Amino acid sequence: MTMFATSTGPHAELPAFFDVAVLAGGVSAERAVSLASGRAVQAALCQFGHFATLFDPAEIDLEDIAWRNFDVGFICLHGGAGENGRVQLQLEEIGVPYTGSQPLACRLAMSKIAAKERFARRGLATPESISLRAGDPTPQLLQQVARFGFPAVIKPDSQGSSLGVGLVAAPDDVPDAIANAKRFESVLLAERYVPGRELTVTLLDEQPLPVLQIEPERALFDYENKCTPQPGSIRALDESDPVSVAAQTLAVEAARALGTRGLVRVDLIADEATGELWLLEVNAVPGMTARSLAPLAARHAGIDMSMLCDALARAALATEVHA
Known part of the structure; x- marks a missing residue:
């Protein structure tokens, strides 16, 4: 390549x-x-x-x-x-x-709420979500999260590496998930949980690298998984795989929606029930450690x-x- x-x-x-x-x-x-x-x-x-x-x-x-x-x-x-x-x-x-990326694109990518608004304007599929204020009364927060049904995902608006992200299986789990997320910031996001194959696409400008499929031990690819992935938990999809081609196309559209440039990583999920691809987020400054996903995708591209x-x-x- x-x-x-x-x-x-x-x-x-x-x-x-x-x-x-x-x-x-x-x-x-x-x-x-x-x-x-x-x-x-x-x-x-x-x-x-x-x-x-x-x-x-x-x-x-x-x-x-x-x-x-x-x-x-x-x-x-x-x-x-x-x-x-x-x-x-x-x-x-x-x-x-x-x-x-330049300042505006970085700001949009950093805020999951702002990024989702851009995705929606472009007609790009992203799970339904709602912004939360961590200081709101617990009954109000429970009502807001419950609109998606359970399980749902709660995450800080502007943190990377899955810091503060929690999967809530039932209403009783919401207060602890809110408490965990607000350790990082007060503006939170509640999102409909989509079970399926977790995928990530690294872009060099608008040139996609091989799609990686993530198979974490937990239901979510959390901070611990991202920083210390286990052997065999990440694999590259075959370039001829229709899901790979569709994921790369959607990743490029997501990057265009935010106006990013350079090295970017786009996280998606393939719905296990329908096969539909959903955009989760765009990382404008992806990790570059020996275990990071972007360098791994590059290695798969030679x-x-x-x-x-x-x-x-x-x-x-x-x-x-x-x-």
């Missing part, structure tokens, strides 16, 4: 190697995963031949980085300011090219980690050069 940017591809006019500032860590609930992503990206870029330095925004302000010494910023900040568009906007104000990181940094720099 042909990458959207390589040292010998469409952006070959760029230098063979350049200086990259890898941004990882931060203060969000996903700090540990972010640092792991940043270290993996730093190592991959150096393996390719680039010069990569890791900066943790929890320890240094972005304005204090000597950007004149770097060609591009590689964003590995999961959750919080690194994923809701604030860091991207700050880098634009400084004048630094960066990997991934793209190793160093090639992937080179392509992403190169595309970001090329976008700036040709802007």
Whole structure:
């Protein structure tokens, strides 16, 4: 397969190697995963031949980085300011090219509520949902969740890695699920639970990589499953599988609806009763650890980690050069 940017591809006019500032860590609930992503990206870029330095925004302000010494910023900040568009906007104000989506697309992808509104406008299938305020009276919350029947899913609006996500099988489960989700934020989402095959599609711009099917031990692919997937729990679908083709098409449409660019991961579910595909969410800053889904999908496409990181940094720099 042909990458959207390589040292010998469409952006070959760029230098063979350049200086990259890898941004990882931060203060969000996903700090540990972010640092792991940043270290993996730093190592991959150096393996390719680039010069990569890791900066943790929890320890240094972005304005204090000597950007004149770097060609591009590689964003590995999961959750919080690194994923809701604030860091991207700050880098634009400084004048630094960066990997991934622009501020508005990041903000839309980060908010599950906002993303679902965009999906609905485009006529893209996404499970019925309702926004909740964690501070509302318990009877009111129970009434809102019960509109979908049970089981249902409760999740924070703007958290990644499935943090705070809970499956409620009955009304008695709702208070505990609300309490768990509101540990991360007060704006929550209740969503109709769709049993079926969990799928994820990684995109390089609008180029889909092999579809991965996730087979977690639990009913939901939660934080623990995502960060420490067990061998055999994730497999690539055959490219000729009709579900694979349909999932890739829907993922591209979801990314277009939000206006994302660069590396994006789209999560879906194939209804076990009807086979219909449902959009769950779009991750504009997907994990880049050794166990993360996006690099795994790239490997199934014959793209190793160093090639992937080179392509992403190169595309970001090329976008700036040709802007």
